[in-house]
Amino acid sequence: MAKTSPLAPKRFPKIPAIAGVKLATAAAGLRYRQRLDVMLVETAPGTTVAGTLTKSQTASAPVQWCRKALKGGVARGLVVNSGNANVFTGKAGERAVAKTVQSAAALLQCPKSQVYVCSTGVIGEDLPVQKILDGLPGMQSALKAGNWENGARAIMTTDTFPKGCVRTATIAGKNVNIAGIAKGSGMIAPNMATMLAYVFTDAKIPSRVLQALTRASVDQSFNSITVDSDTSTSDTVLMFATGKADHKKVTAVSNAHLKNFCKVLNEVMIDLAHQIVKDGEGASKFISVTVTGAASDAAARRIGLTVANSPLVKTAIAGEDANWGRLIMAVGKAPDRVNQKKLKIKIGGVLIANGQGAVKGYDERPVAKHLKGQNVDIAIDVGAGKGKATVWTCDLTHEYISINADYRS
Amino acid sequence: MAKTSPLAPKRFPKIPAIAGVKLATAAAGLRYRQRLDVMLVETAPGTTVAGTLTKSQTASAPVQWCRKALKGGVARGLVVNSGNANVFTGKAGERAVAKTVQSAAALLQCPKSQVYVCSTGVIGEDLPVQKILDGLPGMQSALKAGNWENGARAIMTTDTFPKGCVRTATIAGKNVNIAGIAKGSGMIAPNMATMLAYVFTDAKIPSRVLQALTRASVDQSFNSITVDSDTSTSDTVLMFATGKADHKKVTAVSNAHLKNFCKVLNEVMIDLAHQIVKDGEGASKFISVTVTGAASDAAARRIGLTVANSPLVKTAIAGEDANWGRLIMAVGKAPDRVNQKKLKIKIGGVLIANGQGAVKGYDERPVAKHLKGQNVDIAIDVGAGKGKATVWTCDLTHEYISINADYRS
Numbered sequence: 001m002a003k004t005s006p007l008a009p010k011r012f013p014k015i016p017a018i019a020g021v022k023l024a025t026a027a028a029g030l031r032y033r034q035r036l037d038v039m040l041v042e043t044a045p046g047t048t049v050a051g052t053l054t055k056s057q058t059a060s061a062p063v064q065w066c067r068k069a070l071k072g073g074v075a076r077g078l079v080v081n082s083g084n085a086n087v088f089t090g091k092a093g094e095r096a097v098a099k100t101v102q103s104a105a106a107l108l109q110c111p112k113s114q115v116y117v118c119s120t121g122v123i124g125e126d127l128p129v130q131k132i133l134d135g136l137p138g139m140q141s142a143l144k145a146g147n148w149e150n151g152a153r154a155i156m157t158t159d160t161f162p163k164g165c166v167r168t169a170t171i172a173g174k175n176v177n178i179a180g181i182a183k184g185s186g187m188i189a190p191n192m193a194t195m196l197a198y199v200f201t202d203a204k205i206p207s208r209v210l211q212a213l214t215r216a217s218v219d220q221s222f223n224s225i226t227v228d229s230d231t232s233t234s235d236t237v238l239m240f241a242t243g244k245a246d247h248k249k250v251t252a253v254s255n256a257h258l259k260n261f262c263k264v265l266n267e268v269m270i271d272l273a274h275q276i277v278k279d280g281e282g283a284s285k286f287i288s289v290t291v292t293g294a295a296s297d298a299a300a301r302r303i304g305l306t307v308a309n310s311p312l313v314k315t316a317i318a319g320e321d322a323n324w325g326r327l328i329m330a331v332g333k334a335p336d337r338v339n340q341k342k343l344k345i346k347i348g349g350v351l352i353a354n355g356q357g358a359v360k361g362y363d364e365r366p367v368a369k370h371l372k373g374q375n376v377d378i379a380i381d382v383g384a385g386k387g388k389a390t391v392w393t394c395d396l397t398h399e400y401i402s403i404n405a406d407y408r409s
Numbered sequence: 410m411a412k413t414s415p416l417a418p419k420r421f422p423k424i425p426a427i428a429g430v431k432l433a434t435a436a437a438g439l440r441y442r443q444r445l446d447v448m449l450v451e452t453a454p455g456t457t458v459a460g461t462l463t464k465s466q467t468a469s470a471p472v473q474w475c476r477k478a479l480k481g482g483v484a485r486g487l488v489v490n491s492g493n494a495n496v497f498t499g500k501a502g503e504r505a506v507a508k509t510v511q512s513a514a515a516l517l518q519c520p521k522s523q524v525y526v527c528s529t530g531v532i533g534e535d536l537p538v539q540k541i542l543d544g545l546p547g548m549q550s551a552l553k554a555g556n557w558e559n560g561a562r563a564i565m566t567t568d569t570f571p572k573g574c575v576r577t578a579t580i581a582g583k584n585v586n587i588a589g590i591a592k593g594s595g596m597i598a599p600n601m602a603t604m605l606a607y608v609f610t611d612a613k614i615p616s617r618v619l620q621a622l623t624r625a626s627v628d629q630s631f632n633s634i635t636v637d638s639d640t641s642t643s644d645t646v647l648m649f650a651t652g653k654a655d656h657k658k659v660t661a662v663s664n665a666h667l668k669n670f671c672k673v674l675n676e677v678m679i680d681l682a683h684q685i686v687k688d689g690e691g692a693s694k695f696i697s698v699t700v701t702g703a704a705s706d707a708a709a710r711r712i713g714l715t716v717a718n719s720p721l722v723k724t725a726i727a728g729e730d731a732n733w734g735r736l737i738m739a740v741g742k743a744p745d746r747v748n749q750k751k752l753k754i755k756i757g758g759v760l761i762a763n764g765q766g767a768v769k770g771y772d773e774r775p776v777a778k779h780l781k782g783q784n785v786d787i788a789i790d791v792g793a794g795k796g797k798a799t800v801w802t803c804d805l806t807h808e809y810i811s812i813n814a815d816y817r818s
Contacts, residue, residue, distance in 0.1 A: 058741025058749055088737045088749065090765030123734025124767050311720070312813055319814030325532025328497045332467025340467055340497065356499030358533055397814070401807050404721055405728030 007278035007286050007374060007394070008161040012152065015166040015179045017145035019202045020044030020242025024139035024147065025154040028131040031083030031121060036154035038132055040139040041078040041198070042108055047242045049075035049116070050211035052218045054235035061086050061093035062117040063236060065101070069113055073207025075240055076110035079117050079132070080196065082157050082183070086119040086127040096129035103133050107140045118196055118236050120183065121157055152181040155196055158403070159183050163275040169203075169264035172257040174247035176203040178265055182272040184279070197222065197237045197272050203261060204243035205250055212253040213262060214239040221269035222276075226308050226393050237269075277392045282399030285317055287376045287392065293344075294387035299336035303382060304391035306334035314396035320371040322364055324352045331380060342383025349377065416687035416695050416783060416803070417570040421561065424575040424588045426554035428611045429453030429651025433548035433556065434563040437540040440492030440530060445563035447541055449548040450487040450607070451517055456651045458484035458525070459620035461627045463644035470495045470502035471526040472645060474510070478522050482616025484649055485519035488526050488541070489605065491566050491592070495528040495536040505538035512542050516549045527605055527645050529592065530566055561590040564605055567812070568592050572684040578612075578673035581666040583656035585612040587674055591681040593688070606631065606646045606681050612670060613652035614659055621662040622671060623648040630678035631685075635717050635802050646678075686801045691808030694726055696785045696801065702753075703796035708745035712791060713800035715743035723805035729780040731773055733761045740789060751792025758786065 021043055025036045043049075051070050053063050079100050086093045097117050105112045119127060152162035166179040182197035205213070218237050250257055278286055289307050294300035307313055310330040316323040327345050331338055345353040348370025352362055370376065376395075435447045452458075460479050462472050478484075488509050495502045506526050514521045528536060561571035575588040591606035614622070627646050659666055687695055698716050703709035716722055719739040725732040736754050740747055754762040757779025761771055779785065785804075 056738070056741035057743070057745070057747040058737050058752070085734075087734070088752070088762065088766055090750070092766065123737050124762060125734075126766070311809075315810055315813035318810070321814070325494075325496070325534075328467050328532050329465070332465035334466070336466070338466040341499070343467070343497070353497065353533060357497055357501065357535070396810065398807055398810050400720075401724055401727070401805065401810055404724035405730070405806070 004160045005279045005283055007283055009275070012149045012162050013164050013166060015146070015148040015164055016177065018177050018179050018200045018242065019244035020047060021200045021240070022143040022145050022147070023151045024142040024144065025150040026135040026139050028081070028135045030081055030128055030131055036150060037082045038135055038139065039078075039080045039151045039154040040104070040136065040143065041151070042143050043075050043077070043200070043240050044242050044244065045076065047075050047240050048073055048205060048207035048210050049238060049240050050207060050214040051236065051238040052215060058088060060119060061089060061097045062119045065097045066116055066118070066236060066238070069116055072113045073211070074114050075116060076114040077104045077108045077116070078198065078238065079104050079115065079136070080155050081119050081121070081127075081132055082155050083121040084119060084125060084127045085121045085123050087123040089124070089126055092126050096127045099129055100132055103136050107136055116238060120155065120196055148179065148181055152183070155181070155183040157183065158281065159279050161279060163272055163279070165268050165271040165275070167264045167268050169261045171203055171245070171250060171261050172248035174245060176201055176245040176247060176261065178268045180268050180272050182276060184276040196235075197269070199237070199239045199265070199268060201241050202243070202245040203241050204245060204247060205241045209250060209253050210239060210241050213258070213265060216262070217265045217269045220266050221273040226305055226391070274392060277394050280394035281403045282397040282401075283394030284397055285374055285376050285395040287317060287378065287394060288390055289393070290377070290379045290388070290390045291382065292379070292388040293342070293381040293383045293385060294389075295337050295385040296387040297389055298387070299385070300387040300389035301391060303331060303334040303336055303338075303380070304389050306330055307378070307380065308391050308393035311396055314393065317371065317376055318395035318397045320368070322347060322352070322367045322371060327378065327380065328353065331382060337384045339383035342381070344381040344383070346379040347371070347377070355383070413569045414688045414692055416692055418684070421558045421571050422573050422575060424555070424557045424573055425586065427586050427588050427609045427651065428653035429456060430609045430649070431552040431554050431556070432560045433551040433553065434559040435544040435548050437490070437544045439490055439537055439540055445559060446491045447544055447548070448489045448560045448563040449513070449545065449552065450560070451552050452484050452486070452609070452649050453651050453653065454485065456484050456649050457482055457614060457616035457619050458647060458649050459616060459623040460645065460647040461624055467497060469528060470498060470506045471528045474506045475525055475527070475645060475647070478525055481522045482620070483523050484525060485523040486513045486517045486525065487607065487647065488513050488524065488545070489564050490528050490530075490536075490541055491564050492530040493528060493534060493536045494530045494532050496532040498533065498535055501535050505536045508538055509541055512545050516545055525647060529564065529605055557588065557590055561592070564590070564592040566592065567690065568688050570688060572681055572688070574677050574680040574684070576673045576677050578670045580612055580654070580659065580670050581657035583654060585610055585654040585656065585670065587677045589677050589681050591685060593685040605644070606678070608646070608648045608674070608677060610650050611652070611654040612650050613654060613656060614650045618659060618662050619648060619650050622667070622674060625671070626674045626678045629675050630682040635714055635800070683801060686803050689803035690812045691806040691810070692803030693806055694783055694785050694804040696726060696787065696803060697799055698802070699786070699788045699797070699799045700791065701788070701797040702751070702790040702792045702794060703798075704746050704794040705796040706798055707796070708794070709796040709798035710800060712740060712743040712745055712747075712789070713798050715739055716787070716789065717800050717802035720805055723802065726780065726785055727804035727806045729777070731756060731761070731776045731780060736787065736789065737762065740791060746793045748792035751790070753790040753792070755788040756780070756786070764792075
């Protein structure tokens with residue numbers, strides 16, 4: 001295993017139990033030896049669920065199953081394995097999902113349509129599903145509340161640290177909890193990794209409303225990060241609401257009682273998304289790119305992601321080089337309108353470029369100092385409108401090449 | 410200067426003079442010392458011109474000038490400098506172009522609208538235009554036919570070898586010559602490099618027809634390569650036809666007499682485009698990606714470029730790893746339709762994946778052997794239609810990071 005990312009948090013957070021959620025894990029030996037690689041989650045009867053899934057044209061068999069299951073909006077169980085992504089595995093892959101669902105549904109005594117399945121790992125190899133099936137009964141009897149860190153570890157592949165987050169929100173004056181775990185070295189992922197995130201709350205929220213909240217929050221968080229521009233076949237975010245909290249009923253996204261919940265949900269998703277970037281393969285810097293003055297918020301995000309995906313920008317930052325010409329290039333390659341005569345660029349808060357070119361007499365020293373730190377802030381105003389967005393990425397280093405030029409073998 | 414690319418051709422080709430074309434070069438000290446950095450080309454009265462320019466929203470001042478000049482369709486002169494791209498330089502950049510045009514037009518005794526200007530190099534710094542102006546009279550008196558290699562050297566930045574190509578075509582039974590020079594480490598280019606190509610012929614072709622031929626050929630060649638997905642602010646292809654050859658008049662693209670010329674022009678442009686990929690920063694492998702079975706030829710090219718831009722595909726090839734799961738991932742992230750159940754993948758001609766997953770009993774040894782060579786062939790059939798395209802790229806190596814994490818400083 002690679003050494004822990006220099007950007008990793010000091011420790012896994014203390015996450016209390018969420019009423020109605022129990023977890024168990026196992027080391028089924030799917031690919032790694034002596035390492036947790038399967039997670040089973042049981043959620044209480046009445047749990048609603050929402051989710052967003054990869055748009056890949058070569059999406060995995062489990063993603064295709066989840067897409068169907070999400071139409072029901074109810075969840076009782078979740079089975080996740082690492083080590084094998086069950087992607088491009090044809091009929092055998094579909095059968096593996098069906099067997100897992102059937103087995104978990106029998107153990108949890110629920111309809112099959114309430115069981116969710118996710119897989120992450122190598123692409124194109126048959127999933128040794130019997131190992132998972134063999135492990136499920138033991139996991140069911142070991143289910144326990146608050147077992148978050150083991151869950152976060154069981155879903156890791158090339159991750160160098162387990163990722164978790166918890167916050168408390170209020171709905172109509174009552175506290176509700178939101179806890180999440182995630183894995184990934186990017187939204188945009190290497191062969192054996194992919195982005196998975198599971199968020200749980202005890203709030204009581206109808207699945208239709210939960211879906212709208214989840215989508216909005218994913219846009220601000222997971223859809224605003226990139227490590228290497230490679231979209232995974234297995235990206236999955238699932239959000240579960242057990243309804244165990246005792247608060248006033250909410251029936252619509254527009255409900256004022258949901259305002260704080262939305263804000264806190266965003267915080268949780270953004271925190272998890274940042275942890276994924278901080279575990280980006282080979283990452284040595286965490287980079288925030290804020291784009292303002294775009295034609296729309298969507299345009300701002302596209303421009304931001306274009307900058308964040310530019311290998312030349314990412315290598316310059318790895319080299320701690322205030323090479324802002326590459327930012328000019330990267331802004332220009334997005335399809336969205338840029339007004340060169342008003343284009344402004346700041347690095348670490350220092351205005352470097354301002355419409356007519358470099359700021360006269362600009363002092364590179366504070367910028368050079370900023371670039372030596374672990375957190376790099378880039379702000380770009382494209383002078384074409386009022387749209388704004390922030391996206392996050394990491395730098396592109398020798399370590400990325402080392403990890404990926406010799407990964408599978 | 411970096412050591413010569415391992416993929417470089419053995420020597421610069423022998424290119425004869427093209428009637429009506431003379432070149433001169435100078436070492437003006439724009440950025441590098443003792444190195445050719447300005448090229449002046451004079452084309453004979455009556456020369457038609459066509460071109461394609463970067464679509465970047467932050468296009469350089471010279472690109473903006475060329476876009477206007479191309480409307481006239483006539484060329485007498487071309488001034489190209491390396492070392493400074495004259496990008497994001499505001500009014501000063503526009504003035505630098507205007508002065509260069511004025512000076513060259515006076516020396517060549519032609520209207521200003523017949524002088525083309527290109528710059529390549531660092532972004533965002535004022536062009537020291539006086540050094541170019543001081544060099545022009547001396548260059549004018551040194552103009553000579555057949556001076557291709559010096560021209561190819563004068564336009565280099567991070568290139569490790571000069572790039573040239575020549576072919577003979579026939580129009581209505583008469584021979585015409587097509588010669589070209591290019592520079593770049595990718596269509597998609599680092600801070601101080603960019604893709605420039607100049608193609609000259611003695612054929613007699615109206616500018617409107619020349620424009621259509623040029624655009625079609627650029628799509629098959631320069632628009633089908635990528636090194637690192639970063640679109641330059643300065644990409645420029647200009648095609649000059651001096652009309653000195655003695656052949657039957659051609660008036661339309663559809664003219665049957667142009668069939669061979671089109672084919673040979675494609676060969677010249679593809680050869681130059683391949684040379685750019687072979688000089689891709691840090692390149693150790695030349696990779697061809699052929700996509701068939703797409704919804705359209707355009708879809709095939711998009712899918713091909715998505716694969717060719719995938720850092721995970723490129724690092725796997727750098728590591729000589731037959732990691733075809735990454736190809737499945739990369740195919741899936743293009744927006745175009747893929748039929749997973751019919752998706753086929755070959756590496757080095759060996760069928761690896763076939764609809765329902767990996768080919769049973771597939772022997773990895775010939776594939777591993779193929780990947781150890783310098784030329785890697787990937788063929789993908791996406792099973793969704795009849796569209797096809799081939800694109801070219803290089804691998805992504807430690808050397809790319811070394812070059813770009815410490816380039817400007």
